Amino acid sequence: MARLVIVSNRVAVPEEGGKAVAAGGLAVAVKEAFSSYEGLWFGWSGTVTENPTEEPTLIDRGRVQYAVVDLSPQDHKEYYAGFANRALWPIMHYRLGLGAFSRSDYSGYSRVNRTFARALAKLVEPDDIIWVHDYHLLPLASELRGLGLANPIGYFHHIPWPAADVFNSLPASGDLLRAIADYDLIGLQTDPDVQNLSRNLIDTMRAIPLGGGSLMVDGRRTRIRSFPIGIDVEGFKEAAEKAGSNKVVRETIAGLRTRKLLIGVDRLDYSKGVPERMEAVSSFFASNPDQRGNVTYIQITPKSRSEVPEYEQLAREVNETVGEINGSLGDPAWTPIQYVTKAYPRPVLAGLYRAARVGLVTPMRDGMNLVAKEYIVAQSAEDPGVLVLSKFAGAARQLPEALLVNPYDRFEVAEAIRTALYMSRGERLERWKPMAERMTREDVDWWARNFLTELEHFRTVEREPPTAAQAAE
Numbered sequence: 001m002a003r004l005v006i007v008s009n010r011v012a013v014p015e016e017g018g019k020a021v022a023a024g025g026l027a028v029a030v031k032e033a034f035s036s037y038e039g040l041w042f043g044w045s046g047t048v049t050e051n052p053t054e055e056p057t058l059i060d061r062g063r064v065q066y067a068v069v070d071l072s073p074q075d076h077k078e079y080y081a082g083f084a085n086r087a088l089w090p091i092m093h094y095r096l097g098l099g100a101f102s103r104s105d106y107s108g109y110s111r112v113n114r115t116f117a118r119a120l121a122k123l124v125e126p127d128d129i130i131w132v133h134d135y136h137l138l139p140l141a142s143e144l145r146g147l148g149l150a151n152p153i154g155y156f157h158h159i160p161w162p163a164a165d166v167f168n169s170l171p172a173s174g175d176l177l178r179a180i181a182d183y184d185l186i187g188l189q190t191d192p193d194v195q196n197l198s199r200n201l202i203d204t205m206r207a208i209p210l211g212g213g214s215l216m217v218d219g220r221r222t223r224i225r226s227f228p229i230g231i232d233v234e235g236f237k238e239a240a241e242k243a244g245s246n247k248v249v250r251e252t253i254a255g256l257r258t259r260k261l262l263i264g265v266d267r268l269d270y271s272k273g274v275p276e277r278m279e280a281v282s283s284f285f286a287s288n289p290d291q292r293g294n295v296t297y298i299q300i301t302p303k304s305r306s307e308v309p310e311y312e313q314l315a316r317e318v319n320e321t322v323g324e325i326n327g328s329l330g331d332p333a334w335t336p337i338q339y340v341t342k343a344y345p346r347p348v349l350a351g352l353y354r355a356a357r358v359g360l361v362t363p364m365r366d367g368m369n370l371v372a373k374e375y376i377v378a379q380s381a382e383d384p385g386v387l388v389l390s391k392f393a394g395a396a397r398q399l400p401e402a403l404l405v406n407p408y409d410r411f412e413v414a415e416a417i418r419t420a421l422y423m424s425r426g427e428r429l430e431r432w433k434p435m436a437e438r439m440t441r442e443d444v445d446w447w448a449r450n451f452l453t454e455l456e457h458f459r460t461v462e463r464e465p466p467t468a469a470q471a472a473e
């Protein structure tokens with residue numbers, strides 16, 4: 001059986017005995033990818049330690065082997081908290097004003113990619129295919145090629161790829177564009193992302209389009225295509241159906257009494273538009289005073305990246321916004337916004353999605369957004385809720401029947417909340433059904449299979465040089 005090597009910043013090593021770790025989006029996706037391969041998952045252990053060794057720790061768990069390395073405090077600061085999360089993340093999400101570029105962070109990012117490549121290269125066999133995940137590892141293929149690896153190497157970018165002028169504002173953009181072309185296959189979430197990256201390679205790197213998404217960049221051939229990521233539909237649906245017996249879900253529903261529920265679930269991140277959404281909910285109550293006391297908004301927002309200053313600032317901003325809105329609108333018998341920062345088990349989320357008449361998913365920009373998909377899948381087929389979805393989430397392309405909104409316009413979002421709350425069951429069903437069907441067809445398995453089938457081609461056909469006609473074109 002051919003081996004698949006997956007590389008990502010963090011690795012979720014299951015406990016002994018096969019018990020899976022908390023199933024985040026990437027862990028579910030990787031598990032799916034390994035369903036038809038034996039293989040290896042390589043990346044950071046999550047541990048920061050003085051003087052880490054370059055030698056990875058190997059852990060065997062059945063057909064998948066895990067290889068993890070620690071980071072030094074300097075690596076963590078420069079590679080992870082610095083360049084990846086303070087320069088690449090904001091720029092990729094069109095937030096130029098928040099981008100904090102530093103040469104030392106960039107050199108740390110390059111150094112960690114080089115160290116990862118050296119450690120990984122020793123573990124790779126000539127027949128392996130390699131699938132690298134996300135913006136922490138843009139230069140990894142280039143480093144691996146430098147060490148002589150000729151294996152097919154694919155890359156999946158989980159976040160948006162911005163327009164050329166935005167990306168090129170990053171001082172290291174030229175290096176990164178050159179490096180990314182060392183991947184055989186580059187997967188992005190949506191077609192506009194594909195157009196942004198392809199256009200940039202053509203204009204900035206003089207790449208030559210070869211048709212079918214393939215480009216010739218500096219004598220190397222790469223292919224760029226969209227592969228919208230899906231979710232584990234069966235697993236999620238089952239969790240939502242069974243969640244009625246869960247204590248937290250039961251008590252939350254009982255506490256609502258006859259109130260309708262609005263729900264938001266997001267990592268604490270400025271890309272997710274949490275304070276902006278709260279302002280929109282406040283506008284909704286301001287223009288619909290009869291709804292005060294009849295609607296509750298639960299926002300579940302586990303903290304993330306607290307080591308990055310912009311996230312600390314955001315945590316304060318959200319706390320203040322919640323306090324102001326609850327203080328000015330609430331009364332002793334009713335709290336408009338219930339804001340929690342702890343993470344809940346997936347079955348609880350599934351049950352709360354199902355109980356919510358409205359799912360509020362209003363990121364300012366998002367690669368895909370799995371919460372939107374989870375909300376749809378968790379609904380009851382007899383009485384589904386309504387999804388209010390930002391048009392700047394990649395998911396909007398597969399969920400056009402949702403109420404699509406501009407998250408920068410709080411009045412538009414407030415109006416959509418009103419429309420959702422008053423929508424007839426007939427219209428809710430009409431909108432929900434095609435979305436649920438599409439989510440079932442285009443699930444995480446469909447996504448992983450499509451990417452890997454295409455990556456497999458690079459073992460043979462795609463590696464051949466372009467024909468004379470293609471080159472001339």
Ligand code: GDG
Binds near residue numbers: 022229265344369
């Ligand atoms: C990146 C891209 C892209 C949230 N709170 C809890 C919890 N979650 C889960 C959700 C969902 C996942 O985390 C978040 O996924 P998103 O897609 O919404 O966002 P990112 O984390 O930013 O992911 C994004 C994704 O990669 C995949 O390619 O869609 O655009 O930014 O699954 O349910 N899970 C649990 N407790 C919580 O409190 N268990």
